[in-house]
Amino acid sequence: MWRDAAFRRLWIGQTASQLGEQASLVVLPLFAVLTLGAGAGQLGALRAVGQAPVLLLSLFVGVWVDRWRTRTLMVLADAGRALALGAAAVAGLLGGLGLPALLVVAFAVGALSVFFDVAYQTSLVRLVRRDQLVRGNSALEGSRSAAQIGGPALGGVLVSVLSAPIAAAAGAVCFVLSSLSILSMRRTGRHESVPSRSERPPRVGRRIHEGLRFVAGDTSLRTVCLASAAFQFFFAAVMTVCLLFLPRDLRLSGAAIGSALAATGPGALLGSLLAARLPGRFGHGAVLVSAAALGDGVFLFVPALHGSSTVTVPALVAVNVVFGTCSQLVNVTVMAVRQTVTPDGMQGRVAATINCAGMGTTPLGSLLGGFLADVWGTRVSLLVTAAGMLLSPALMALSPLARLGRTLPAPPPVASA
Template identity: 35%
Template structure:
């Protein structure tokens, strides 16, 4: 493979360009499906509110059900075939919807099955590409690579729903889903051109048998628990997701009922937030280079709290209120890509290749569980404290996550590579009396 220089663009690195293309097509296609499948259910199959809720839950449920197991599986086999297989299965599942619609045999149950299959394959794809990327480029370029991936995802989240709405109005929801199926096939073709990767292997030591499947899952959880950087990053992510999800559960109700915004004003507020996410993704490298990786994480966690606090101060429907709400959403979302890119890069740097699938799965499972709990928390807070009170409590949650990181070892980390020193020192300190043979292998060992 081509080794990029420290100053050359990663887009001149063939392997990264192909993986970036695959991931970009996948995330943009997912945004089309995110809008098109629910509209198919509502406009064509006349789904009830309960059926719509079930359909939405089936897209995220697979991560909670299978995330840890998929992570363990990915540490036992090559990741490239998994990426290809996930894309092909998603394409075939989605292609069934327009076909069944043309044949006039489409049912809501079939939509349920397709949503669950696509969600399950997304678990495989997301974890596999995060584990595959460090095998393609030097670790010194991981921050840059992850920031480019995040830019694509943020831009897809901004442009995707609007493009889906326009295409659905022109072609109809089933044909838009067919276009998404094609995007997944194109993604699979891009991955097919990437170099094959070897099955990750771990040195089991003389006389030691390989770990069982369940023991492998427990090992991944143990790595996150024992490793100082991974533990603090995961704790902050769980806390941030918990309160972010609580906010999102009442966000639109607050804009409509407490402030009095209509659909046009809400669109502007959401659009400014999306622009903040894109700009944050573009600025990741510059911010981390200027402040250092650890301080950048703390700032990234602080900004959502500031944004929520500002949003909670918006009082009435007016031009001033609209500008303040849009600014608040911009501030709240600009730091999230910085956090996401940095913590993913930390994980990829400090985790050996044979543990990367399980570590990614462990972190993602905890983080997504917090999203589910946060939605319930938002409902409870909205009922007991009111909508504005929920927004302000969410601001406190953002400040709490930043405060935790401020008192963690992360505050002193300037570069990604510094996290390896923290890992080695913490592991050595954990058993100070152990001999060299008795000490556990440091998580930060070179892959």
């Protein structure tokens, strides 16, 4: 598979794109806090605006991706993200970037990220043989984990050593490199197979409704949906408070914050390895509930941190390694459950429904985090929102998901167009 030039260029482009995306998730909030002096409520609004496109666009983007070449969509998406971050960098260097303009940049980057993420996952199916999908997905997810390690660290270091505008410019460069690499796929002579378009547009609303109805009617999928929504909601609130707590209360530099957050990357790699063994040994339900409880519960230690960076940074690294390991273990196990209990003809719509319901709660969570930090202060707010994350494993523990054994049930038949 690595001998395939088209796949190599997709992998390079996707890696550069993920590096830019992960860096921007740290750079834009730090830009607001350190350069523009944004308060808790303003930071919550910034994060909410950047996350809102997941809720607003995901289901529809899936339909559009099925009708267009993924290479074209990925190139345009990353070119747009490069333009948005580049404009923010120039305006920041000239002293002309205010919070309203930064909100526009955050929304544009978030919207284009939805297009890129859906397109690159679909592109692999069109690019490689069915028997190569596992290895292809492994390679792409490996690069995503590597970006989780390098992206936040790169963004934090650049903000700390140089400036937030320079860090934004570095993110733009990553997106430019991604666009050029993916654009060069056409030189390989490989032609992407695109589903044929009917003269009459598909009934999008009806097909979306079928996916929603199927998820709501299946106990396991319904629980996954609710648990994902609870986790993403409170995790978004936790991260909003953390981005205030770490630089202001603990007085950590941008580089230290980036390094601590990057520790989720090695944890995610470890979690991927454990996910290949633990469910088959202890049962899918036991792994799901225990990993979710441990990974979410570890954040309860963060509000107790005090002292110098020589103490707090290693503690934060340990927290993020545990969280990264457990969250990846949950993600992979949940994906296996979802794919197994879902008929082939419903896979895309079920994935989109769960993703929309889960990630769609993040804007509200970010707003809650900013509001609570304003009212209660960062330390108390962090404790409350971290405790709220435990609602996710509690929902799974009280559902049939907790009783899933070493083997998973077969999908039910479904009559769907």
